[in-house]
Structure formats: structure tokens, C-alpha cells
Amino acid sequence: MMKHLGRIILVGMVSMFVLTGSTSAEVFKRTEGGWQGATQEEAKITVRRSGSSFDKYSLTGPVEKGLSLTNSATVDDRIWGSFEYTELKWFIIAPKTYGVLFTRMTIGTNAKGCKIVVEGCGNLTGDEGTLGTWYAITDNDSIPGQEEFVPADNFNREIKRWEGAAERNYYLWNKVKVDKLSPAGEYYDEFIITISTDI
Numbered sequence: 001m002m003k004h005l006g007r008i009i010l011v012g013m014v015s016m017f018v019l020t021g022s023t024s025a026e027v028f029k030r031t032e033g034g035w036q037g038a039t040q041e042e043a044k045i046t047v048r049r050s051g052s053s054f055d056k057y058s059l060t061g062p063v064e065k066g067l068s069l070t071n072s073a074t075v076d077d078r079i080w081g082s083f084e085y086t087e088l089k090w091f092i093i094a095p096k097t098y099g100v101l102f103t104r105m106t107i108g109t110n111a112k113g114c115k116i117v118v119e120g121c122g123n124l125t126g127d128e129g130t131l132g133t134w135y136a137i138t139d140n141d142s143i144p145g146q147e148e149f150v151p152a153d154n155f156n157r158e159i160k161r162w163e164g165a166a167e168r169n170y171y172l173w174n175k176v177k178v179d180k181l182s183p184a185g186e187y188y189d190e191f192i193i194t195i196s197t198d199i
Contacts, residue, residue, distance in 0.1 A: 027043045079109045084105075088102050088174060097175065098150075099144075118135075118155050118191060122191070131177060134175040135152060135155045136172075
């Protein structure tokens with residue numbers, strides 16, 4: 001049995017702001033059923049108590065007073081995504097070179113950009129040796145050409161980057177080579193894909 005396992009880590013930058021002399025207020029979110037209370041994980045708000053009060057009057061004409069109101073918002077960096085599969089298990093009977101779509105990933109961000117980095121990737125390794133292992137990342141679901149596959153040891157790098165808020169689809173492919181003399185047994189590798197807005 002040959003086994004390949006991938007693990008995904010999501011990393012996002014988080015920012016906060018605090019207003020002194022402020023207090024919280026109830027926040028509502030719009031749903032299909034109408035307005036409902038939002039949780040602290042969805043949105044927070046603070047309002048500053050300014051202490052502004054006035055009492056103006058005139059015996060001879062109109063009275064006027066101007067008061068400045070300030071409205072501002074901070075939207076946090078956010079990343080989201082999905083991976084169709086995070087574990088791939090090969091069961092190889094005949095010695096050949098094989099390729100397969102490992103997983104389709106959808107990654108999105110509202111930040112200034114995003115990058116996808118692979119770490120810890122290597123050949124499938126067992127007690128008796130290793131299997132030739134390659135990876136490729138594409139923008140569509142057509143199997144890549146031979147020249148697009150990268151040896152596993154060289155796949156430890158930034159594999160995708162873009163600037164601006166966007167949602168993207170990518171396809172991760174795996175290729176393995178089994179020779180006639182490849183020892184029977186189990187082979188394994190585990191690596192990390194990190195998605196980050198820190199560009």
C-alpha cells in the first residue's frame with residue numbers, strides 16, 4: 001500500500017483597533033429571515049461617548065448649533081477556501097509511471113493579495129527506498145505535460161501568488177514512477193500547504 005498525505009494550514013493577518021472611552025453596541029446581520037444579532041466573531045463595533053451636549057437659546061432670532069459625527073469601518077484581512085481531498089493513497093500493481101489529480105483547491109481573499117507555499121514535500125519513502133515523485137499545479141483540470149511536473153524535492157517553494165482581492169481555482173497533480181525492481185511495501189510522505197496574505 002502506498003500512501004500520500006497532505007495537510008493544509010491557513011494563515012491570515014489580523015488587525016484590531018481600540019477606542020478609548022468607548023463602549024460596544026449591538027450589531028445586526030441581514031439574513032433571509034430578516035435582521036438577526038451578529039456574533040463577536042462576525043463583526044464588532046465600538047461607539048465613543050463624546051460628552052457633547054448643548055443648550056443654546058436666543059430672545060431675538062433663530063438658534064443654530066453644528067455637531068460633527070464620524071463614521072469609520074475597519075475590514076479585517078480574510079482568507080477562505082476548500083480542498084476536495086487532502087489524502088491520496090496509491091495501490092500500484094503494474095510497474096509504470098502514473099499521474100493523477102490530487103486535489104482541486106479554491107482559495108479566496110479580500111486582502112491585498114495572497115500566496116500559496118509548499119513545505120516539507122519529498123519523494124514517497126518506505127523502509128526499502130523511495131519512489132520517484134513529482135507534482136504540478138495548474139489553473140485547469142487537464143493533466144499537465146511531462147515538463148510541467150516538478151520533482152517533489154523542488155516543489156518546496158511558493159507555487160502561486162496574486163495581488164488584489166480575488167478567488168482562484170487551482171489543481172494539484174501527482175506523478176509517481178514504479179520500476180520493476182521497486183521493492184514491495186508502503187511508501188509515505190507528508191507536506192504542508194500554507195495560504196497567507198503576508199505578501
